[in-house]
Amino acid sequence: MLSTPRLLLICLILLFSASQVQAEFWPRESRVPGGIAILEVPQRSEAPPHVYFQEERVYTARKNGSWYAWVGIPLSQKPGDTQAYWRTRDGDLALDFSVSNKEYPAQHLDVDYEYVALSDEDLARYRRELPELRGAMNHFRPVSEPLPEKVVKPLEGRYSSLFGFRRVFNGEPRNPHSGLDIAAPQGTPIQAALPGKVVAKNHYFFNGKTLVIDHGQGMTSMYCHMHEFVDLQIGDRVEAGQVIGQVGTTGRSTGPHLHWTMSLNTARVEPKLFLDSE
Template sequence: MRLVRLIIVFGWLLASSVVQAQTWPREERVPGGIAIIKIPQQSEAPPQVVFNKKRVYTAKKDGQWFAWVGIPLNQKLGKTQAYWRTRDGDLPLPFTVKNKDYAIQELKVAPKHVNLSAEDLARVRRETPELRGAMNNFRPVVLPLPSIVLPTEGRQSGSFGLRRVFNGESRNPHTGLDIAAPQGTPIKAALPGRVVAQNHYFFNGKTLVLDHGQGLTSLYCHMSRFADLKVGDEVKAGQLIGEVGTTGRSTGPHLHWTMSLNTARVNPSLFLQKAAN
């Protein structure tokens, strides 16, 4: 009897440590947040869920499927719905998006990074579809998600969602988390995935994009140098992917880290155990 109880306790500890090791974001139903919605699908195959006509990441926890719905920063507040595609048609998954007041950040950068020359504008127009294509792709593979690795150690110098004003002019909101660190500090892959873009871009500088499957992607910008990787390579969580730098539109050495779900840029701190900002 005592032995049986011991086995049960040991089994529970093992199971709870397995659950702990799985990355599971915190929920925040706001623009730039994540709605986590239970899907009553019994089968082993991942359920098909769509939001704003984009396929949604699904993950299993304790035998139960959940959709991780990324909410874009420009999402209208109030009632909305994702859809679960079943044999009997699309079933609505309603949820409510609440307001979040993101702070304003004023920055001074080189004028050429705010008012672009015709040549630079042409370059940005070439580069944007390449980056968006890499970030917004839905690859129907289910990869294991071990504990997320903070990509670099340093001071959080810019939180997600800041409404940014460059040299007095309003520009797009901040779609990542900035971590200030000395030039050359290692940058690691947050999760296992495939390298889907690696290039030197006008705004983002030396940048790498990882695809973690099912529309979950991560972006790492402003690097001083890349690790020895190429597009198509598979990386493990924590693997070296580059070094901190200040290439592109940047005010000093830091890593800009973005996480994306169903083409929506979401707050990376929701994936960390401790809230960053």
């Protein structure tokens, strides 16, 4: 026979594990350029709703019986009222929301001249590589990967450059920083943030040794400047937390770090919104 305190303890453990199993990752909302708007979609059926933002299909997920669209807001979005569209049999219905202003700080960097003023050869290489990278990042695969309990931070380290920084290279304004830089010693293992499928693996001019993972429904992640790849090929499945490479400084990089990008509906968004507490 079990004593009453012991029985109580077992009940508590069971209750705790049940709530653990049900917990699913959910990003934090931030309706700013580079953030995520989470919009309820009043669709009752089990099938995922079709939602579009700026012509791009949007990630949808279910919570407590309701459907929600996770709209990635591009850094280039003008603050103010906007809308996503829910495609129904009776036509498109607007899902209105408002984007607040966010001033990202400027970051001045001195980088090697060869990475700012490209030679004809390097420029040709960059232009060749761009469609491959964009194609992988912006791809929509209508499959819903089961959401894990939490997103795995790819590695621990100091944030050496934040998402959204307006970059100024050798005094010249450039595109804003579309990812989060985490500095760590060369060789530090990098883990996949979420489960998915490898859709790009290459040594690119700017991004260095890079892996792109497709998490389904237009959610992708990219890991750049790696020192070494691990034995993963395009098409391979990865689990959240699986080691996918090592920190390095390949490509346009000023020291060993991981550049981690998260993308929703082709919009690069703040990776910290996917982490529990940041």
